[in-house]
Amino acid sequence: MTLTDLKDGFRDVGQRQCVQAVVHSRLADDREPQECRYLMRFWWQLSMPYQEVSLEELRLNVGRQKLDALIELISAIRSSHDEIDVWLAAAEKTFPVIQDRGFSRDHEG
Numbered sequence: 001m002t003l004t005d006l007k008d009g010f011r012d013v014g015q016r017q018c019v020q021a022v023v024h025s026r027l028a029d030d031r032e033p034q035e036c037r038y039l040m041r042f043w044w045q046l047s048m049p050y051q052e053v054s055l056e057e058l059r060l061n062v063g064r065q066k067l068d069a070l071i072e073l074i075s076a077i078r079s080s081h082d083e084i085d086v087w088l089a090a091a092e093k094t095f096p097v098i099q100d101r102g103f104s105r106d107h108e109g
Contacts, residue, residue: 001055007047009077010084018088019073020046026095027066035062042070069094 010016020043028039038061041053058070069091076083 002051003042003045003053003055003074004049004051006045006074006077007049011081015081015084016046019084022088022091022095025097026091027069027098029098032063035066038062039066066095 007016010019023039023043023046028036028043030036038053038058042058045052055071055074058067062070069087073084073087073091076087
């Protein structure tokens with residue numbers, strides 16, 4: 001199953017950016033570099049018309065809880081804008097904001 005249709009499933013740019021913000025700030029943890037790399041490829045996939053990452057690559061490289069959330073998101077994107085809003089609310093409750101350790105280390109005074 002290709003993921004190239006995802007960019008077309010959002011209500012507007014704002015909704016897509018909210019989803020991307022959740023993927024970036026709540027799912028992509030730089031303490032898990034391999035997983036983070038694939039989550040960020042998915043982040044790009046949300047706005048790209050070409051194949052940045054496949055579902056199979058996500059299955060191989062993303063932990064179960066986050067993978068389940070991504071699969072729910074993909075389903076929501078293909079279902080309705082309201083389902084995306086429901087996913088956003090659930091993801092914000094389930095996944096805390098991740099402290100970016102690389103950024104913090106590079107910007108310490």
